[in-house]
Amino acid sequence: MGATAIRRSLEGSGLRCTPQRYAVMAFLTECKRHPTAAEIFQAVNRANPRSSRATTYNNLRDLVQAGLVREVAVEGRAARFDARGARHHHFICDCCGNVEDVGWYDVPKPASGALGRRNLRECELIFRGLCTRCAPRRASR
Numbered sequence: 001m002g003a004t005a006i007r008r009s010l011e012g013s014g015l016r017c018t019p020q021r022y023a024v025m026a027f028l029t030e031c032k033r034h035p036t037a038a039e040i041f042q043a044v045n046r047a048n049p050r051s052s053r054a055t056t057y058n059n060l061r062d063l064v065q066a067g068l069v070r071e072v073a074v075e076g077r078a079a080r081f082d083a084r085g086a087r088h089h090h091f092i093c094d095c096c097g098n099v100e101d102v103g104w105y106d107v108p109k110p111a112s113g114a115l116g117r118r119n120l121r122e123c124e125l126i127f128r129g130l131c132t133r134c135a136p137r138r139a140s141r
Contacts, residue, residue, distance in 0.1 A: 001029040001085075013066035020044070020051045021059045028069060028083035034090075034099040036078040072099050072126075089125040095134035102127060 001009070006025050010017045023044045028035075035043070041056040060081060063069035072080045072090050077097045082090075089102040102125075130138055 001026075009068055010066075013068055015062055015066055015068075018059075019048065020055050021062070023048055023051060024056060024059045025063060025068065025083065028063075028081060031083075034072055034080035034082050036080055038078065040081065070124075074099065089127065091127040091129070091131070093131035093134055094128055095130055095138065098131050098133075100131065 003026075006022060006029065007017045010021060010025065015021060024040060027040060027043050037057055037060055040060065041051075041053050044051050044056055060069065063083075064071050064081075068083065070082045072082055072092075074080060074092055074097055080099045084101065087104040089104065091100045091102050092098070
């Protein structure tokens with residue numbers, strides 16, 4: 001995603017395109033993995049030492065609330081963040097905590113009433129198990 005596209009996505013979501021918010025979004029769109037908030041802060045701070053930890057965390061919260069970034073909750077570990085726009089699911093390794101993208105497969109929306117009075121906004125599957133690096137290590141024990 002280029003600079004103009006990032007600005008448009010921020011402004012289209014009702015967020016001001018501040019230098020710090022732009023830096024967080026730019027890092028996430030270029031990042032091939034799912035970094036933690038601390039990793040995002042470190043990367044952004046290397047490029048622009050004027051960005052504080054609180055500003056980075058607040059920008060992450062705003063980006064998640066605006067729907068531009070997804071927060072992937074990893075039980076017992078720091079949450080990870082993902083700005084990949086295409087719909088997809090996640091695989092979380094039980095051993096190392098690595099988060100990987102899993103291609104989207106059409107998951108049917110439950111029929112109305114299937115969830116009671118709940119109003120379903122979205123559905124995401126989280127697969128858990130051992131990643132390709134950890135599975136062979138566990139098998140050799």
